[in-house]
Amino acid sequence: MNFRINSFEEYQSTYKKSVEDPEGFWDGIASEYQWKKKWDKTLNWDFEKPDVRWFEGGKLNITENCLDRHLAENGDKTALIWEPNNPDDATVTFTFTELHEAVCQMANVLQKNGVVKGDRLCFYMPMIPELAIGVLACARIGAIHSVVFAGFSANALADRINDASCKMVLTSDEIKRGAKVMDAKKVVDEALSKCPSVETVLVAKSTGNDVPMQAGRDLWMHEEMSEAEAEFEAVAMDSEDMLFVLYTSGSTGKPKGVVHTCGGYMVYAGYSFNNVFQPADDDVYWCTADIGWITGHSYIVYGPLLNGTTTVMFEGVPTWPDSGRFWEICDKHKVSQFYTAPTAIRALMACGDEWIQKHQLSSLKVLGTVGEPINEEAWHWYHDVVGRGKCPIVDTWWQTETGGIMLSGLAGHSPMKPSFAGYPLPGIQPVLLDEKGNLVEENNQEGLLAIKYPWPSILRTTYGDHERCRLTYFSHFKGYYFTGDGAKRDDNGMIRVIGRVDDVINVSGHRIGTAEVENAIDEHPDVVESAVVGYPHDIKGQGIYAYVICRSMPENQDQMRQEILDVVTKEIGKIAKPEMIQFVTGLPKTRSGKIMRRILRKIAEGDGDKLGDVSTLLDPSVVEDIHRGVLVV
Numbered sequence: 001m002n003f004r005i006n007s008f009e010e011y012q013s014t015y016k017k018s019v020e021d022p023e024g025f026w027d028g029i030a031s032e033y034q035w036k037k038k039w040d041k042t043l044n045w046d047f048e049k050p051d052v053r054w055f056e057g058g059k060l061n062i063t064e065n066c067l068d069r070h071l072a073e074n075g076d077k078t079a080l081i082w083e084p085n086n087p088d089d090a091t092v093t094f095t096f097t098e099l100h101e102a103v104c105q106m107a108n109v110l111q112k113n114g115v116v117k118g119d120r121l122c123f124y125m126p127m128i129p130e131l132a133i134g135v136l137a138c139a140r141i142g143a144i145h146s147v148v149f150a151g152f153s154a155n156a157l158a159d160r161i162n163d164a165s166c167k168m169v170l171t172s173d174e175i176k177r178g179a180k181v182m183d184a185k186k187v188v189d190e191a192l193s194k195c196p197s198v199e200t201v202l203v204a205k206s207t208g209n210d211v212p213m214q215a216g217r218d219l220w221m222h223e224e225m226s227e228a229e230a231e232f233e234a235v236a237m238d239s240e241d242m243l244f245v246l247y248t249s250g251s252t253g254k255p256k257g258v259v260h261t262c263g264g265y266m267v268y269a270g271y272s273f274n275n276v277f278q279p280a281d282d283d284v285y286w287c288t289a290d291i292g293w294i295t296g297h298s299y300i301v302y303g304p305l306l307n308g309t310t311t312v313m314f315e316g317v318p319t320w321p322d323s324g325r326f327w328e329i330c331d332k333h334k335v336s337q338f339y340t341a342p343t344a345i346r347a348l349m350a351c352g353d354e355w356i357q358k359h360q361l362s363s364l365k366v367l368g369t370v371g372e373p374i375n376e377e378a379w380h381w382y383h384d385v386v387g388r389g390k391c392p393i394v395d396t397w398w399q400t401e402t403g404g405i406m407l408s409g410l411a412g413h414s415p416m417k418p419s420f421a422g423y424p425l426p427g428i429q430p431v432l433l434d435e436k437g438n439l440v441e442e443n444n445q446e447g448l449l450a451i452k453y454p455w456p457s458i459l460r461t462t463y464g465d466h467e468r469c470r471l472t473y474f475s476h477f478k479g480y481y482f483t484g485d486g487a488k489r490d491d492n493g494m495i496r497v498i499g500r501v502d503d504v505i506n507v508s509g510h511r512i513g514t515a516e517v518e519n520a521i522d523e524h525p526d527v528v529e530s531a532v533v534g535y536p537h538d539i540k541g542q543g544i545y546a547y548v549i550c551r552s553m554p555e556n557q558d559q560m561r562q563e564i565l566d567v568v569t570k571e572i573g574k575i576a577k578p579e580m581i582q583f584v585t586g587l588p589k590t591r592s593g594k595i596m597r598r599i600l601r602k603i604a605e606g607d608g609d610k611l612g613d614v615s616t617l618l619d620p621s622v623v624e625d626i627h628r629g630v631l632v633v
């Protein structure tokens, strides 16, 4: 595509143009894609309602841009490389022609089973090709995909299915994860006992082990696929039709379904991928995320395919069969751009440099990081040891809600500074605000990160609850999208994102709401109340620390801790299990009954003797008790 930026000077002039004339700028970028009908109006927006519409009147199908448009010249080029969990099993590759055929077949399977434009389909699957194919088939037919990370529990899955009234679930028999085999179909079955909207379950074979199939509801995907035609006319979507819903955690309540729409998301996913990663025609790009998260949506599936770039999809884990797996895959598939999370970098750094030294890693050109702040030590290790000092690092800051990368260097062109995401992409207008919403003009001051102008892939709503979208993102500061992150700007205008300033914890790059974990813990019949905070964790970035009040102080604390972990696993999933559980007799509350998390955070961080003013507490002695009983972290 003809929107590649090739130098830092070009970035600067492009950025300037994008701010001076955003509509003209995005008009030009959008024109690089294939539309079934050109849009009438580039942008309508109002951040107060909020109401943002890009490329209205335009008609498109994102899969035509991901697949069909590459067929004539690049039909035989590899589109997808699937690396299985077990390195002894065969890699599976799809050329653009083959992927196109598979997606069309799957779209026919969906249609045959009653799926029509606008239906919601839930995916609960391991990282197997059927997941990428299914997601694209959904987009081709105009249905809305809702991918749920396959580590969530049946209860969490049921909540997400019900929130969007999904008509179909796509899953697999089981899930291979390193040496373990985990349930998928059984989890779906359990969830579906509470999900009346689901009519059909399509089951892919992964392990091949027997799983119960319910007649009249459950179908084997491979059987359906074998009969399906390999052609399917892509449905014409309005630019502002929904493309997908993706659930993410916030400060309060249950996870919300972030909604992205077809036109703007496509334009931004393709543009940002191309410029941040700077792929060449024959490069192989690998993002290690799971498609259950936004990173997988935008930068395993859509972004690379929109650009005709070969994308790798990995089923397994970084440390199985050994800690060299990532590097072995990089060599095996000659990966050029490698994109992962700081938590993985830190975990692999802890395994020792010998795992890296065993591999060539000579194909690597660009290293990317995403999901949480990267500490300087990990940054240097990534740069010096993994990249052998020759690969630029792109530290990409963005969110489920932003749809694509917002702050990042453009690989090879932008200056790098460890732990700084850097500069905004063209079209992105970040600001730092103080608590009152005034601009923080001075450099090197911490402020709240907000965005003052829409970009094409900004979330449009939260599924079924627009008011929640307004309250969460657009009500804190009038006229701004508020990110929930704190950040600093240096004297050169580079931005460092420090982390969440709300009640969201970032554990291994996964967003977890404190309220969600508290609600889960409170499900235990002996628990009266709980409060959850994050604390610094060497590998995970943050860990979860729970303060729990029981009906009476548990006699066997270890057993009670285990029971609480079981409840959290059942309600949410393993990723939300607290590392630390402290039983307390009271929680620090203000006179109006609000839990003072600031204090609990300090205690969890080991700074319990630097609490500052606690005089506004209803009962200041509670703090002393908690601090005295603190666990050694």
Ligand code: PRX
Pocket: 248, 294, 295, 369, 370, 371, 372, 373, 374, 395, 396, 397, 398, 399, 400, 401, 421, 483, 484, 485, 497, 498, 499, 500, 506, 509, 510, 511
């Ligand atoms: O706190 C920021 C952190 O991850 C949050 C968004 O999480 P999620 O919606 O799950 O999306 C993650 C993948 C895009 C942000 O609010 N975050 C993400 N990337 C970075 C980051 N923090 C610092 N530096 C980053 N590069």
